[in-house]
Amino acid sequence: xxxxxxxxxxxxxxxxxxxxxxxxxxxxxxxxxxxxxxxxxxxxxxxxxxxxxxxxxxxxxxxxxxxxxxxxxxxxxxxxxxxxxxxxxxxxxxxxxxxxxxxxxxxxxxxxxxxxxxxxxxxxxxxxxxxxxxxxxxxxxxxxxxxxxxxxxxxxxxxxxxxxxxxxxxxxxxxxxxxxxxxxxxxxxxxxxxxxxxxxxxxxxxxxxxxxxxxxxxxxxxxxxxxxxxxxxxxxxxxxxxxxxxxxxxxxxxxxxxxxxxxxxxxxxxxxxxxxxxxxxxxx
Numbered sequence: 001x002x003x004x005x006x007x008x009x010x011x012x013x014x015x016x017x018x019x020x021x022x023x024x025x026x027x028x029x030x031x032x033x034x035x036x037x038x039x040x041x042x043x044x045x046x047x048x049x050x051x052x053x054x055x056x057x058x059x060x061x062x063x064x065x066x067x068x069x070x071x072x073x074x075x076x077x078x079x080x081x082x083x084x085x086x087x088x089x090x091x092x093x094x095x096x097x098x099x100x101x102x103x104x105x106x107x108x109x110x111x112x113x114x115x116x117x118x119x120x121x122x123x124x125x126x127x128x129x130x131x132x133x134x135x136x137x138x139x140x141x142x143x144x145x146x147x148x149x150x151x152x153x154x155x156x157x158x159x160x161x162x163x164x165x166x167x168x169x170x171x172x173x174x175x176x177x178x179x180x181x182x183x184x185x186x187x188x189x190x191x192x193x194x195x196x197x198x199x200x201x202x203x204x205x206x207x208x209x210x211x212x213x214x215x216x217x218x219x220x221x222x223x224x225x226x227x228x229x230x231x232x233x234x235x236x237x238x239x240x241x242x243x244x245x246x247x248x249x250x251x252x253x254x255x256x257x258x259x260x261x262x263x264x265x266x267x268x269x270x271x272x273x274x275x276x277x278x279x280x281x282x283x284x
Contacts, residue, residue, distance in 0.1 A: 013057070013058045013059075013277070013278075014059065014241065014242060014275045014276060014277045015052075015059035015060065015061070015062065015275065015276040015277075016273050016274065016275055017062065017273075017274040017275070017276065019266065019268070019274060021065075022048060022065060022067060023046075023067060024042055024044050024046050024067070024268070025042065025044075025265070025266040025267070025268045025274050026042040026043045026044045026046075026265055026266065026267060026268055026274075027040045027041070027042050027048070027247070027248060027263050027264075027265055027266075027274055028040075028041060028042060028043045028086060028087045028088070028136075028185075028186075028247045028248060028265050029041040029086060029087060029088040029089030029099070029100075029186065029247075029248050030089065030186070030248030030249060030250045030261060030262075030263045031089050031090070031091055031250050032052065032250040032251075032252045032261045033252060034252045034253045034254070035051075036051055036052040036053075036054065036252070037049065037050075037051055037052075038050050038051070038052045038062060038261075038276075039089065039097075039113070040089065040248065040263060041070065041086040041087075041088075041089045041099055041113075042086060043084070043085045043086055043087060043102075043265065044080050044084060044268075045069060045070050045077065045078040045079065045080055045083065045084020045085070045086060046067060046068065046069060046070065046084075046086075047067065047068055047069075047070055047086075047113040047114075048065065048066070048067045049065070049066050049067075049113075050062040050063060050064055050065040050066070051063050051064045052276070054278065057259065057278045057279065057280065058278070059276050059277070059278055062276070068113065068114045069084075070084060070086055070099065070108075070110075070113065070117060071114075071115065071116055071117055072108075072116070072117055073116055073117060073118055073119065074116070075115070075116045078117075081103070082103040082104050083104060084101075085101050085102045085103045085104070086099050086100070086101055087100055087101065087102050087134070087135060087136045087151075087247075088100040088135060088136055088137055088138040088186055088187075088248075089138075089248075090138045090139045090140050090146070091140065092109075092140055093140070093144070095111075096109050096110065096111055097109070097110040097111075097112075097113055098110075098120070098138060098140070098146070099113075099117065100134075100135035100136070100137075100138045100148070101134070101135070102129075102131065102132060102133070102134040102135065102136070102151075103131045103132070103134070105122060105126045105127050105129055105134040105135060106119060106122050107119070107120050107121075107122050107135070107138070108120070120168050121167075121168035121169060121171070122135070123135075123148050123162075123164035123171050123173070124164075124171055124173060125153070125162060125173065126150065126153070126162075128153060129150050129151075129152065129153040129162075130152050130153070132151075132152070133150065133151045133152025133153060133183075134150055134151065134152075134153070135148055135149075135150060135151075136149070136150070136151040136183075136184060136185045136186060136247070137149035137150075137151075137184045137185065137186050137187035137197060137198075138187065139187045139188050139189045139195060140189060141165075141189045141193060141195065141220065142189060142190075142191060142192070142193050143193060143221075144167075145165050145166055145167060145170075146164075146165070146166060146167040147163070147164075147165055147187060147189070147195055147220070148163065148164045148165075149161060149162075149163040149164075149176045149184045149187060149197065150162045150163070150184075151183045151184060151185065152183055155175030155176065155177075155228070156175055156226065157175060157177075157228060159177055159180070160175040160176060160177045160228055161175065161176055161178065161183070161184065162174075162175060162176075163175055163176035163229060165220070165223055172223070172224065172225050173225055173226075174223055174224070174225065174226060174227040174228065174229060175226070175227070175228045175229070176197070176228070176229050176230070177228055177229070177230040178197075178199045179199055179201075179211060179213070179233070181201045181203075182199035182200060182201045182209075182211065183199060183200060183201070184197050184198070184199050185198050185199065185200045185210075185246070185247045185248075186198040186247060186248050186249045187249070188249050188250050188251050189251075190214075190217075190251060190258070191258075192217050193217035193220060193221060194214060194215055194216050194217040194220065194283075195214075195215045195220060196212055196213070196214055196215075196231075196234075196249055196251065196260065197212070197213050197215060197231050197249075198210060198211075198212055198246060198247070198248070198249040198262065199211050199212075199213060200245070200246060200247065202245075207243055208243055208244060208245050208246070209236070209237060209238055209243070210236075210237040210241075210246040210262075211233050211235060211236045211237065212233070212234055212235040212249065212260065212262075213230075213231025213232055213233050213234065214231050214232050214234050214283055215229055215230070215231040216232075234281075234282070234283065235260075235279070237262075240279065241262070241275075241277050242273075242275065244264035244266075244272065244273060244275055245264050245265045245266070245267065245272060246262050246263070246264045246275075247263065247264060247265040248262065248263035248264075248265075249261070249262055249263075251281065257280055257281070258280070258281040259278055259279070259280055259281060260278070260279055260280075260281045261276065261277070261278050262275075262276070262277045262278075263275065263276050263277075
């Protein structure tokens with residue numbers, strides 16, 4: 001599709017994406033390269049790429065935007081709904097994209113997001129997840145293992161959800177403990193072997209809240225079947241960002257440091273916004 005421009009001008013240090021200009025909303029999975037190439041997937045069965053323009057750490061615009069439909073194994077566009085509910089995005093070292101889906105719980109691998117999506121072996125037991133509580137978090141760790149977390153599939157111990165390490169033919173089942181009232185919505189790997197997990201909560205009185213936690217590399221390296229992983233909170237969006245439905249997280253390098261990026265899912269509702277936010281990552 002032709003290049004387009006989606007911009008944000010806001011009093012807050014966030015970028016509000018122009019849903020009308022892009023053609024859709026619902027961004028749920030995010031990947032940002034060091035050269036500021038942004039890639040995202042939507043729970044409407046769509047993908048988006050563009051170049052993020054920043055001033056300091058303030059995102060100002062998304063330019064050179066291209067979009068398309070996620071496709072099945074025959075190359076046909078996935079239909080909105082059960083087929084196309086894409087919730088998480090990860091990239092393999094060889095450039096292959098991994099997309100996790102809810103409702104119809106599965107993972108597809110794409111050499112190109114505009115190409116065919118090939119099934120890969122999903123984590124064991126994922127098919128037991130509630131329709132809207134499946135795979136929202138998926139990342140590829142520096143050692144090559146995949147780290148996956150279900151949003152709402154009960155783990156072996158109260159207060160935990162199912163999680164997995166490994167990948168096809170080598171999945172290991174474990175558990176993840178989010179904060180009280182929170183559910184994991186995305187994850188991304190860090191260069192040292194650790195990972196960030198984005199967690200979200202919702203209530204009618206409190207609306208949305210989110211927090212970002214850090215899972216240490218040593219904990220991940222030592223994880224075995226039945227291990228319970230848990231992160232340390234490093235950011236609360238109630239303190240730092242607009243109250244929105246934050247669902248995607250990615251990390252990139254800039255001037256020798258790490259920068260975390262978050263995106264929010266607007267659910268294509270007039271009273272919600274699709275936002276991009278950046279902040280320096282300090283794990284000290």
